[in-house]
Amino acid sequence: MAQLSDRMRELVQPHLRSLEPYDPNFTPTRVNLSANENTYGVLPAVRAAMDEALAATPTNRYPDPMSNDLRDALAAWHGVARENVIVGNGGDELLYNLVLAFGGPGRTLVNVPPCFSEYAFFAGLAQTRVVDVWRDPGTLLPDADALVAAAREASLVVLTSPNNPTGDVVPAELVRRVCEACPGLVLVDEAYGEFAEAGTSAEPLLAEHDNLLVLHTLSKAFALAGARCGYVIAAPDVIDALAAVRQIYSVNVLTQAAALVAVECRGEFSPVVDQIRSERTRLFEALARIEGVRVWPSEGNFVLVRVPAASRVRERLRDEYSILVRDFSYAPGLAGCLRITVGTPEENGAVIDALAALVADELSADEGAAHD
Known part of the structure; x- marks a missing residue:
């Protein structure tokens, strides 16, 4: 993980000296299942419509600062008014703006780790105290009563549904309890919501x-991770506050054009989402049959597994098979865990076969060491 130089540590604000930049730990490989991207890509017919829209988009003028055409399309989709929607440069910008607007010194963000590390990172940038309500170490599900208790003292609560990297959804009744308890704001991050069962959205x-x-993104199900477009649905006065702190022109004209096509053609993505769900079941069942592997049920486009010698297995997947997965074994509460994106049938088959071989190697090595 990169760290600030001694010179920079002297120059930056004191509360930033210990922060480390986000590191996706990316290495070019034949099969990349590390970042929860949609590995199928944009469908050809949708891509053709995007290309036409991009070609017709002037780049010599600044973008609509509020992405109003896109807001209107998103509002119509979700059955709300334009005033209930704000668009951002990926969900990350909106998460940071939330903490910037409503966090700060003397305020508290309740976090439910293991979860997306950027929540705590953004809180640190904004000098917001973080209270962690840890998940059950076995099931990796939230402690509902402890979460509600913490929410009573919170300025912000962030829930993720499905949660990254554990894959569980937050029951509606728990979201309701947290909203009733919290005197501040409650954000439900549904970046992976399209992959979950119908009726699970907050x-x-x-x-x-x-x-x-409620936070959404076009990065995952709609294969626009490279375009960076997310949006939040909330009460109009909350949207106004987020708009007040946003960077001007943060969503560029090309992203707005491509995102509008994706929203208008969203039905075209349904077969791919269905196939990812089907492949998720296949991946889960195949990994669960491998001796020495534990895999947790998931409603996202990824699965979390615990394997022997996880970091070494991850390195061997990369170096011997040219397959990249995400190593979470360093994270509190996730010892021995890897996160695997659900890819195409061919990609999933490759990682199943490779993991079976590598885990067998590790178990054999452990048995040999025990006999020495």
Whole structure:
């Protein structure tokens, strides 16, 4: 992990000296299943429509600062008004703006780790205290009562559904309890929501709780990770506050054009999403049959597995098979764990076969060492 130089540590603000930049730990490989991307890509017919829209988009003028055409399309899709929607440069910008607007010194963000590390990172940037409500070490599910108790003292609560990297969804009743308990705001990050079972979104609760925000992205199901486009649905006054702190022109004209096509053609992505769900089941079942592997159920486009010598297995996958997965074994609560994106049938077959061979090697090595 990269760290600031001694010179920079003297120059930056004191509260930033110990922060480390986000590191996706990327290495070019034949099969990349490390970043929860949609490895199928944009469908040819949709890509053709995007290319036409991009070709017709002037780049000599600044973009619409609020992405209003895209906001209108998103609002129509979700059955809300334009005033309930804000678009950002990926979900990450919106997450940071949330902490910038509503966090800060003397305020608290409740986090439910293991989860997306950027929540705590952004809180640190904004000098916001983080209270961690840790998940059960076996099931990796949240402690509902402890979470509600912590929410009573929180300025912000961030829930992820499905959660990255554990794959579980937050039940609607728990979201409701947290919203009722929290005097501040509750954000449900549904970046992977399209891969979950129907009816699991927190959006229906928006009408009941004006302190609820729901975050979406086009990076995952809609294969636009490279375009960087996310959006939040919330009460109009919450949207106004997020708009007040945003960087101007943060969503460029090309992203707005491509995203609008993706939203208008969203039905075309359904077969791919269905196939990813089917492949997720196949991947889960195949990995669960490998001796020495534990795999957790997932509603995202990834699965979390625990394997012997996880970091070494990850390196061997990369070096011997040219397959890249994400190593979480260093993270508190995730000892021995790797996260594997659900890819194409060919990609999933490759990682299943490779993991079976490598885990067998590790178990054999352990047995040999025990006999020495």
